[in-house]
Amino acid sequence: MPSSLFERVRKVSDEVTDPRFRVLRDHHIHQATRRLMDETFATFRGADRSFIREFQTGGFSPRVLELALFAALHEQGHTLEHTGGAPDFLLGGDNPVAIEATTSNPAQGASPAADLEQLPQGKHPLIPADLDDAEAEFVLQSAKALRRKLEKRSAQGHAYWEAPHVQSRPFVIALESFHHLSALFHTVGPLSNYLYGRRDVAARDDQGALILTSEKITEHRRGDTSIPSGLFAQPEAAHLSAVIFSNSATVAKFHRIGTELGYGPEDVAMLRCGGLPDPDPDAGRPIEHAYVVGDYGPEERETFSEGFHILHNPRASIPIADGTFPGFTEHRLRDDGLVLTTSAQPDYFTSHTLVLQGPDARARARGYVERYRADAASSSG
DSSP states (O other): OOSSTTSOOTTOOGGGSOHHHHHHHHOGGGHHHHHHHHHHHHTOTTOOTTHHHHHHTTTHHHHHHHHHHHHHHHHTTOOEEEOSSSSSEEEOSSSOEEEEEEEEOOOTTOOHHHHHHHSOTTOOOOSOSSHHHHHHHHHHHHHHHHHHHHHOOOTTSOOGGGSTTTTTSOEEEEEEEOSSTTGGGOOHHHHHHHHHTEEEEEEEOTTOOEEEEEEEOOEEEETTEEEESOGGGSGGGTTOOEEEEESOOSHHHHHHHHHHTTOSOTTEEEEEEEEEOOOOTTOOSOEEEEEETTSSOGGGOOOSSTTEEEEEOTTOSSOOOTTSSTTSEEEEEOTTSOEEEEOSSOOOSEEEEEEEESTTHHHHHHHHHHHHHHHHHHHHO
16 A cells, blocks of 8 residues: 555556545645545555545545544544444444544436535535435434444444444444535534433523524424434434434545644645634524634644534444543433533634645735634624
8 A cells, every 4th residue: 555645556547536626635735634634544554555545645634534533533642453444433442432434425327526526616505505305314314324334234234333342332423424525514413312212492582692492393394305303312312322423524624633733845835714612501503713823832723623512312322431431522312302502712603714735825825814703793793
């Protein structure tokens, strides 16, 4: 197997490589990304021999998810007992866990990656044109991806949790959405609604304080298609201990962390902007925040664990022990139907990373951040 993710694989021509891979491989701005990805892959012992080929061709986004998830597990101190097969990760130690990674994908024959090449520069559809329809599609596509893994059987007729090396371990599915160019816009909220079959209802009391209650959801519908809600309550999900979700296990995460480590060229700067949870219990909107990547000390650097959410199944036959995944944002269903969310640090609902190039790139990035913060303060006031 090649030593680098970016080394040409035999019989793989540029005609069949993913356009996102070609940009990553060839562009000057991705120097930090390439170095960090290769450093991470070098420690990913036992990765499937097809990993690099798929990373360069039709499996680009799923392989980036696996690489980012591995990096997060590694920084948490987990040891991998088994890789290169099914499931993707078998964690050892005091709290062993089996994890299978999956993605929601475009319809057969569709190719968002190819569509991306046809868009005018700067016209990437970060926000869906129809938010309600896009959210409905996100839920249905996520459900499809999860059920595909729950229903899969090996040549021996085993489900993932029935394999000899997985039995007695919690089984987890890790999910990220790539079925549409704007799929990463969606947060963990709609997925939580589907898994728990509950949604939060917000209201204000006479003093203006925010009051949250919960209501049951019976189905999720898009057009003529509907699916039952509450996957965790369904018998076939009893062996699913949790779902790990991220909308930020992407090339941009490797680019930001690589830049923080000083791997990038001097003429490239990055800024990140997005919405953070507001600690005010009466807040009804996220905090708009922006920063220049690297304009802070090592103690404030981004981690790979940030942006990963783990939603625990309250009915799991084998629950996950507390503290197994330090650094992940955790979600647990309470007796009153509300979902308790705990996190070690503020976690963006969704964010966008902008890359600038040129001798004045960092100064321009700082200027953008100042304007962004001023606009956010003006709109909130």
